[in-house]
Amino acid sequence: MKRVLLCAAVWALAACLPLKAAEGDLKDVEHLMRLAPSRHMGSPQREALDRYVGERFKATGFENGVITFPTAAFVPGTAEVALPDGSVIALHPLYPNSAHPGNIPGGKWKGPLVDLGKGTLEDLQTASPMNAAVLMDMDSHRAWVTALELGAQALIFVGKDVENARQAAMKVYPAPLSVPRFYVLPADGAKLRAWVKGGKTGAVEIRQGTPNRWALVQALNHWVVVPGREQADKVVHLQAYKDALSVTPSMSPGAESACNLALLLRLLDHYTRNPPQCTLVFSAVSDHCNYLRGESFFLGSVYPERNPTNDEMEQRTKDLKEADFYAKVYSDTSPEQIARLRADSSMETGRSLLLKKPLWDEFTYQKNKSHHRKSQIHYELKMGKVSAEDRARLEAEAQAIEARLADFVAMMSILAKWSRGSKFADLSAERKAEFVSMMKQQETRYRERAEDARRQIEEIEANEALRKLLAGKTPHLYLSLDLTFGGERMGFFHQGSDVGLGDGGLAMVTPLARLSVNVAKGVKGGKEFFADTIQNTGGVMLVLPSLTLTTTADTRDKSFTPSDTLANMDVNRAAKMVGFAERYLATLLEHPDFPKSVRPARTRNYAVYTFRYNLRRMDPYSVEIP
Numbered sequence: 001m002k003r004v005l006l007c008a009a010v011w012a013l014a015a016c017l018p019l020k021a022a023e024g025d026l027k028d029v030e031h032l033m034r035l036a037p038s039r040h041m042g043s044p045q046r047e048a049l050d051r052y053v054g055e056r057f058k059a060t061g062f063e064n065g066v067i068t069f070p071t072a073a074f075v076p077g078t079a080e081v082a083l084p085d086g087s088v089i090a091l092h093p094l095y096p097n098s099a100h101p102g103n104i105p106g107g108k109w110k111g112p113l114v115d116l117g118k119g120t121l122e123d124l125q126t127a128s129p130m131n132a133a134v135l136m137d138m139d140s141h142r143a144w145v146t147a148l149e150l151g152a153q154a155l156i157f158v159g160k161d162v163e164n165a166r167q168a169a170m171k172v173y174p175a176p177l178s179v180p181r182f183y184v185l186p187a188d189g190a191k192l193r194a195w196v197k198g199g200k201t202g203a204v205e206i207r208q209g210t211p212n213r214w215a216l217v218q219a220l221n222h223w224v225v226v227p228g229r230e231q232a233d234k235v236v237h238l239q240a241y242k243d244a245l246s247v248t249p250s251m252s253p254g255a256e257s258a259c260n261l262a263l264l265l266r267l268l269d270h271y272t273r274n275p276p277q278c279t280l281v282f283s284a285v286s287d288h289c290n291y292l293r294g295e296s297f298f299l300g301s302v303y304p305e306r307n308p309t310n311d312e313m314e315q316r317t318k319d320l321k322e323a324d325f326y327a328k329v330y331s332d333t334s335p336e337q338i339a340r341l342r343a344d345s346s347m348e349t350g351r352s353l354l355l356k357k358p359l360w361d362e363f364t365y366q367k368n369k370s371h372h373r374k375s376q377i378h379y380e381l382k383m384g385k386v387s388a389e390d391r392a393r394l395e396a397e398a399q400a401i402e403a404r405l406a407d408f409v410a411m412m413s414i415l416a417k418w419s420r421g422s423k424f425a426d427l428s429a430e431r432k433a434e435f436v437s438m439m440k441q442q443e444t445r446y447r448e449r450a451e452d453a454r455r456q457i458e459e460i461e462a463n464e465a466l467r468k469l470l471a472g473k474t475p476h477l478y479l480s481l482d483l484t485f486g487g488e489r490m491g492f493f494h495q496g497s498d499v500g501l502g503d504g505g506l507a508m509v510t511p512l513a514r515l516s517v518n519v520a521k522g523v524k525g526g527k528e529f530f531a532d533t534i535q536n537t538g539g540v541m542l543v544l545p546s547l548t549l550t551t552t553a554d555t556r557d558k559s560f561t562p563s564d565t566l567a568n569m570d571v572n573r574a575a576k577m578v579g580f581a582e583r584y585l586a587t588l589l590e591h592p593d594f595p596k597s598v599r600p601a602r603t604r605n606y607a608v609y610t611f612r613y614n615l616r617r618m619d620p621y622s623v624e625i626p
Helices: 008-014 027-035 044-059 143-149 165-169 186-197 255-273 293-302 309-331 335-341 357-383 388-413 429-463 465-469 505-521 571-590
Strands: 064-075 078-082 088-093 108-111 113-115 133-137 154-158 181-184 204-210 213-226 231-241 278-285 474-482 490-493 546-551
Touching: 027 044, 027 255, 044 064, 044 213, 044 255, 044 278, 064 293, 064 429, 064 465, 088 186, 113 186, 133 143, 133 186, 143 154, 154 186, 181 186, 213 255, 213 293, 213 465, 231 255, 231 293, 255 278, 255 474, 255 571, 278 293, 293 465, 309 357, 309 429, 357 388, 357 429, 388 429, 429 465, 490 505, 490 571, 505 571, 546 571
Parallel strands: 113 133, 133 154, 154 181, 231 278, 231 474, 474 546
Antiparallel strands: 064 213, 078 088, 078 204, 088 181, 108 204, 213 278, 490 546
16 A cells, blocks of 8 residues: 655644643633533533534535434433422432432422432431431442332432532443432532531422433544545544533533544644644544444444445335335225225335334224223222222223223224124214324325335435445554543553453554654653553454553543532643643654555444334333324
């Protein structure tokens, strides 16, 4: 492969690359934080950040796009605690235990409030958590589990000025413990504790305005390709992530990760003005905090083991044909079409589709629900524990259900093979109108399914764009940015997204390891901020040479907490580190030896599997398997 060495003059110029932001300036990070003060995947503020990043990538004028994928996001609700004196204090729901959202049954709870401090044995002797809402310190380790075992109905953790990541992680349990858990800001926690300490009587009321929930959201991985000069056939990926997560999802500032996104955008601005020697792919991924799902989906879309979209496109195309077919079938409500529903079928998607099936299933579903409610009423009446007024009401409801069941049987007879004597014309006017109405409902339902299938097909095609654009080019390096600022020295590690280097991996990047150290010596701040770490690391199997630029020996004490803010950061240190990283990476990528510093070959492609599940609706009377 052709290799071009830069002259010494160009190398000297690269070592003095200008910064867009002044030394000690994090105004670009502040801007990102204002756009999205909380960046968990269920936050609408994260969507504003998505739009901003997309606009920045488009503004370069280079080929750009989005890789879209669905993901499950926890959406915290709203909650408050009302004291008997009328004061109301905001509560912030905690991240769920396993997948259980931890809502209050009915949205309200009323009872005593006790303070168990750190949950020690001495604290437990001061008050009983039985049937009470319990105040506890955030730095109480896992003592809340003991309070729960002793009968606590709700847990309220009192925050500190600066939270600790290890303590925050201990407030989430891997088992689906169904208990409402909340966080209060330090000042609000002091008010609650003062009320308890004052010995005032009366029950507090915890109210949820909106419940916590899981939602299916569309995650976006933005990308832009900056064409290279002499080594355009070599591709270097530069990646940072957009989302953040906290034990209190509604407060997920993620200031440290925002610095990495700002660094990525600074480098993009530089290379928009100064073409790189290798082709650079800048990507800002979502859903990093969900076990690196964003990075996994990016790699699976760009470097799949096989083309996983073939199976997906085939299935979505079948879904579209089936949806269009049924939408057309039920758009025609003429007597002739209704007569055809009874026995006709079609091979529209390569398998037999009964015209009547969607409508038959809906009738069956409604009939099953009515039978169940009828059984409930008969049981209540049989037990004899109802008042005369309730008995009359239940008997009237049972009669109405009997009438509805008769309606369903009559309408289903129009579709049943065993009742060929039944005709649509024989139905009453009311039943005819309902039959036609239910056909229209099915038409609407399948038109919506068709639109969803079309959207998914468009997304699949869009997700392939980057893979097709890079076809024929050699993936040279996958470099992710994950700096934190609890220490001062950064270095490269063999951990990029969820891939590693495996056997022989060290040999792939050994020249780069030597080059990275030598380059750092010539960049301002190198002695202060760069550590030679790469030769001491290992990893797991890799799809391509992959490194992460991260801070050494940093325990990340504020990660996964609401304290991961600029206010709690050593901004001067962070600004200097980000500034050095910008100068250093731009210098390294333009070094004449960089194109030959990594073995130009992938060990393998990224394994991608497509699964299709047939699941029944969470309704015991459903007959549909969507």
